[in-house]
Amino acid sequence: MTKVIADITMSLDGFVTGPDPDLEHGLGHGGEPLHEWAFSNDPVDAAQLSTGTERSGAVIMGRRLFDIIDSPHGWNDEVGYGAREAGSPPFFVVTHAAPETRRLELDFTFVPDGVASAIEQARKAAGAKDVVIMGGGDVIGQALDAALVDELRLHLAPIVLGDGTPLFNGVGRIEMRQTDVQISPHAAHLTYELR
Amino acid sequence: MTKVIADITMSLDGFVTGPDPDLEHGLGHGGEPLHEWAFSNDPVDAAQLSTGTERSGAVIMGRRLFDIIDSPHGWNDEVGYGAREAGSPPFFVVTHAAPETRRLELDFTFVPDGVASAIEQARKAAGAKDVVIMGGGDVIGQALDAALVDELRLHLAPIVLGDGTPLFNGVGRIEMRQTDVQISPHAAHLTYELR
Numbered sequence: 001m002t003k004v005i006a007d008i009t010m011s012l013d014g015f016v017t018g019p020d021p022d023l024e025h026g027l028g029h030g031g032e033p034l035h036e037w038a039f040s041n042d043p044v045d046a047a048q049l050s051t052g053t054e055r056s057g058a059v060i061m062g063r064r065l066f067d068i069i070d071s072p073h074g075w076n077d078e079v080g081y082g083a084r085e086a087g088s089p090p091f092f093v094v095t096h097a098a099p100e101t102r103r104l105e106l107d108f109t110f111v112p113d114g115v116a117s118a119i120e121q122a123r124k125a126a127g128a129k130d131v132v133i134m135g136g137g138d139v140i141g142q143a144l145d146a147a148l149v150d151e152l153r154l155h156l157a158p159i160v161l162g163d164g165t166p167l168f169n170g171v172g173r174i175e176m177r178q179t180d181v182q183i184s185p186h187a188a189h190l191t192y193e194l195r
Numbered sequence: 196m197t198k199v200i201a202d203i204t205m206s207l208d209g210f211v212t213g214p215d216p217d218l219e220h221g222l223g224h225g226g227e228p229l230h231e232w233a234f235s236n237d238p239v240d241a242a243q244l245s246t247g248t249e250r251s252g253a254v255i256m257g258r259r260l261f262d263i264i265d266s267p268h269g270w271n272d273e274v275g276y277g278a279r280e281a282g283s284p285p286f287f288v289v290t291h292a293a294p295e296t297r298r299l300e301l302d303f304t305f306v307p308d309g310v311a312s313a314i315e316q317a318r319k320a321a322g323a324k325d326v327v328i329m330g331g332g333d334v335i336g337q338a339l340d341a342a343l344v345d346e347l348r349l350h351l352a353p354i355v356l357g358d359g360t361p362l363f364n365g366v367g368r369i370e371m372r373q374t375d376v377q378i379s380p381h382a383a384h385l386t387y388e389l390r
Contacts, residue, residue, distance in 0.1 A: 012349070012371070012387075013363035014209045033370065144355070154207070156351075158387055160339070160369040168208035174355040175228065176207070181378045188376050188385055192207075192353055 002126050004119055004148055006133045006140045007052055008167065009034045009155040015164030016137040026068035033159045037186035044184040048155065053081060056089050057129025058122035060115070062139035063095035070104050090125045092118045094139055115142045137167045145171045152176065152192040197321050199314055199343055201328045201335045202247055203362065204229045204350040210359030211332040221263035228354045232381035239379040243350065248276060251284050252324025253317035257334035258290035265298050285320045287313045289334055310337045332362045340366045347371065347387040
């Protein structure tokens with residue numbers, strides 16, 4: 001059965017980017033240590049990436065994240081969602097208005113009416129696979145707060161950033177069940193089932 | 196060599212208590228799931244507690260935490276720091292003024308001139324053992340921000356509280372090395388060495 005999975009990297013103090021993220025600094029200024037695990041050669045980290053992409057039948061993201069990955073500094077044949085895999089899932093971008101042009105030649109759908117609608121469309125596209133919300137913090141926060149997430153996959157990086165984009169900004173109380181923890185030297189990969 | 200260890204339980208959204216903590220609700224209202232691990236029968240959780248108390252030659256806490264544990268709902272022969280062990284370490288309480296009376300008959304020193312002074316006094320008392328800062332969030336945050344902590348032991352509970360006492364409030368950037376992770380069904384016990 002299709003699960004809706006929120007999958008994101010967070011600092012110990014709850015930030016998913018450092019301060020002042022922009023197109024050239026998608027992780028904010030000084031936020032690079034967040035993704036150290038994603039570029040490591042550790043087999044546990046690599047398995048986290050490949051399991052994530054293998055399970056995803058459709059991917060949801062916010063507009064700011066789309067702008068970053070579509071920018072000249074963004075995704076390419078080597079870096080990106082399943083860049084080295086054959087094929088890629090359809091992407092659903094939560095945005096008020098679709099961009100007039102874009103660089104990446106991937107299957108993007110721009111969804112103007114919110115994250116719930118994006119999840120509904122992504123479910124249809126995902127078939128038997130899962131829907132993965134890959135960020136940013138805002139979109140995942142909205143989905144969590146609306147109780148639309150079945151599983152939270154949190155990659156906890158060993159850094160306190162002090163400032164940046166918070167993940168749980170305005171999110172209310174949510175009880176979870178810790179279902180899996182995988183450890184590399186670069187992160188604790190924590191999986192929670194939402195009750 | 197004596198290490199200064201900050202040891203505290205935190206929710207996924209960075210709170211060490213739920214909202215409105217008071218003497219009767221030390222963990223705030225609805226914050227009880229934070230300490231589910233500390234009252235579990237899981238051997239991993241039990242080892243976390245006993246290792247923590249065995250290593251501590253002196254313990255530091257803030258005044259609000261002292262008031263809670265000294266209140267009628269606080270520590271007793273069954274519940275408290277090493278309650279079931281023989282003896283207990285000396286405690287150093289960071290506070291502007293010592294309380295006029297107290298209930299608990301333990302070795303308390305009240306330190307009026309801040310957390311750095313408390314750590315200095317606790318080091319002398321700890322001998323070859325470690326100094327453990329057990330909270331609250333404020334005192335640990337101050338010690339982290341002043342770079343007085345060697346090791347952070349974070350017990351991450353599987354809950355988003357939405358509100359409460361933040362741990363990293365006003366703490367600046369700190370790079371860490373993840374040195375140990377122990378897992379029970381109730382928490383991820385994360386140990387970080389501060390660089």
